[in-house]
Each structure stands twice: as structure tokens, then as C-alpha cells.
Amino acid sequence: MPVVTVQLFASYADLVGSSMLDVPLAHGDTVGDLLDTIRSLPSASGLPPISRVAVNRAFAGVDTPLSSTDEIAIIPPVAGG
């Protein structure tokens, strides 16, 4: 099964202890499937419920299909400004 590297930032990176998380991705998986998989990973057990995912540098809904070449990040509550 292919693996995608999901980028982590700020509190999420601290909670996981890394700025990257390797996540197995099945053919046809969507953002929602990816989040389910992340929840099942022991290395990600410290993460709170994830509210937002970015695919290729834009926010993406749970139905967005993923490919192994996508740039994927999970986005903690933002605090810019």
C-alpha cells in the first residue's frame, strides 16, 4: 500500500513529536478516509480531533480524493494576525 507523508505544524507537530507523519493510503481514499487512518495510528494518538486538511496548499473537504503525489497537511486551529 502506498504511503503519503502528511505535514504537521505547531501544536500537532509537538503532540506527535515530528513534523511529518507517514500514513498508508489506499487507492481511491478521500480526505475523510485519510483522517480515519490517522486516528488509528498509535503515533498520532495524541492529536485532538482534526478539523482541517490542506491538499496541495488549499483547504480540502472530506470528500476530496487523494493521490500519493498530493501535498497533504493537517492544519491546527490557526492563530495568525
Added chain:
Amino acid sequence: MPVVTVQLFASYADLVGSSMLDVPLAHGDTVGDLLDTIRSLPSASGLPPISRVAVNRAFAGVDTPLSSTDEIAIIPPVAGG
């Protein structure tokens, strides 16, 4: 009859040809009475309908009573900013 000196500015001063207008004031006259008197003055015949009057450096309604010691001005449409 006492006379009050009414201050004129900008277009009003240009239209009258002076920055002051002497206006007779009867005892008990209000702002509305003053405006009626101004309308009757030949020297003020060039003025458009006056929308706003200031008494003692604040806008005053037509029912405001006047005394001869008040600082009175008629205010052309403002264009600050």
C-alpha cells in the same frame, strides 16, 4: 433692535462677498426666525437655502432661542475629510 453678527464661510462668504453678515434680532427670536430674517436681507439674496446653523460652536435646531451674545454661524455643506 439688537443686531447679531453671523459668520459666513466658504461658498456662503463668496456669495455674500463678506465673512460676516449683520442680522437684526428681536427678543425671543429663534434660529428659525433668524433664518427668515436672513432670507429677507438684500445682502444675503445670493445665498441658497440654508440647511445648518451653529450656535456657540455646535449645530442648533430651528427652535433654539438666540441671544445677542451668542456666536452664530451659518454652515454651508461640509466637505472635510
Added chain:
Amino acid sequence: MRRSAIVDRPIDAASLMAEVSGAECGAVSLFVGTVRDTNDGRSVDAIDYTAYTVMAEAELERILDEAEERFGVKSLVVEHRIGALAIGDASVAIAAAHAHREPALDSVRYVIDEIKKRVPIWKMEHYSDGTREWVDPAGVRAEADVSG
């Protein structure tokens, strides 16, 4: 810091920003009105601003009172310039600071909106064709009998 003034020298917007800023304020908002090179499609060379100065100062103070009352903003400075202004010159600047952004933004907007409605200041525009006119923002222009 709360201050309002009618001035007859250039306005230094950066200095107004510095006046209102403080370690307890996370948001600073600034508005600057400048002389445009066109108005209603006519080419403008310069503007003379004139004021009923003592009343304009009193009215500005009342507007700052209202802004503080409505938005809780205590750090609020406004200057309006009078005299002969060239294209690009600042005619008015308003700076506000607050712990949070909404009061800072709201108070600046309130002050400029109220200035436009009620502060006794007038401007004569000098056009490129040699004419000049008192500006009536309501749209009814009073043709100045001093043109020439």
C-alpha cells in the same frame, strides 16, 4: 492618548500611529485621506481647505467622545489639515489603537464618516482648466464667484 487638532502644516501619519500605540494594544488602525488628482472626472491641480476652526475642533472632540463611548477606544488621534494642499498631500489622518482589532477598525471608520457629515471644513478645488469651485459632496456644486 486622545487628541484632535486642526493643523496648517503637513500631517505625519507615522507619528499619529506612534502616539496611539502601546504595549497593551494589539491592533492599530490608520486612515489617511489624501488629495486626489481627479474628482467627478475633472482634473484637479490643488485644493484649499478652510474651516470654522474653533467649531471644527469642538466637533472633532465630540466625535472622539462618541467613538470612545461606542467602541471603548481610548487611544484615538485625529488631525485635519487646512490651507493649500497639493496632490497626494494628506488632508486628514485618524489613528486608533485597542487590545482587539474590531474597536480599532470601527472607531477609525466612525470618525472619518462623522467628519464627512458634520465637521465644518470646506474645500475649493482648483482644476487644470483654470477654474475653481467649492465642493459640495451632496452633488450640488456652488459655483464660486471668485473664479478667474
Added chain:
Amino acid sequence: MRRSAIVDRPIDAASLMAEVSGAECGAVSLFVGTVRDTNDGRSVDAIDYTAYTVMAEAELERILDEAEERFGVKSLVVEHRIGALAIGDASVAIAAAHAHREPALDSVRYVIDEIKKRVPIWKMEHYSDGTREWVDPAGVRAEADVSG
């Protein structure tokens, strides 16, 4: 002039104002967000800002697109700083210019409001008591496991 950037050096708000200003613009609006010395009643010494920089830049561009579309403002510049900031440092500055004041004021407010909602930037506050925390504006603080 339209430009957005994530920067890791001090923000010069006056230079942003100069960038957007022009003879055809009668109104310039500026918002500056700065580091406050207190937040939620806690004394703050400094803030580290971090970003998903490539996405933050893309999101800022989308926000400027939307502001231009909504308000017709073409002169719009925004910079957000990342890295270690001290009390009083500007973290974000937005400048807009337009012929008229409403679009200039509206677009600045739109940009800062949208930044707060959707630009992937985070801040860790360092408190005077030696602790530090990632700030969650929704109110649920994520206690940083790097405190010490």
C-alpha cells in the same frame, strides 16, 4: 500595486502605505497587528510565529483576489511576519488605497478577518511565568508538550 508576503524580518508599515498610495487614490487605510503584553489576563514576554509558508502565501493571494473582486481595490499589500517577535513588534500589516474611503476601509477589514480564519499561521506565547503555549483563538488551548 498588489502584493502579499510571509516575511521573517520586521514589517515597515510606512513602506506598505507608500506602496499602495498614488495620485488617483484619495483614501489609504492601514491595519497593523502587534504583539501585546497580555493575553487572556496572562503576562506575555514574546511570541514565536510559525507558518505553513507556501500555503500561507497561497491563501493570502486568494484573500487579496477576493478583496479585489468584492471591493474593487487594486492597491492592496499585506505582509505577515514569522519568527521570534517581541512585545510591540508588528506581526501583520495590511494597506489598501482607493479613490474612495469605503473600499479602502472594507478591504483592510476583510483581509485581516480572513487571515484570522484561514491563513495557516500559528503562534506560541511565552509567558512571564516561564511557561509557553500554542494559542488557539477558539479558546481551547493546546498545552504544548515542549514547555520548560
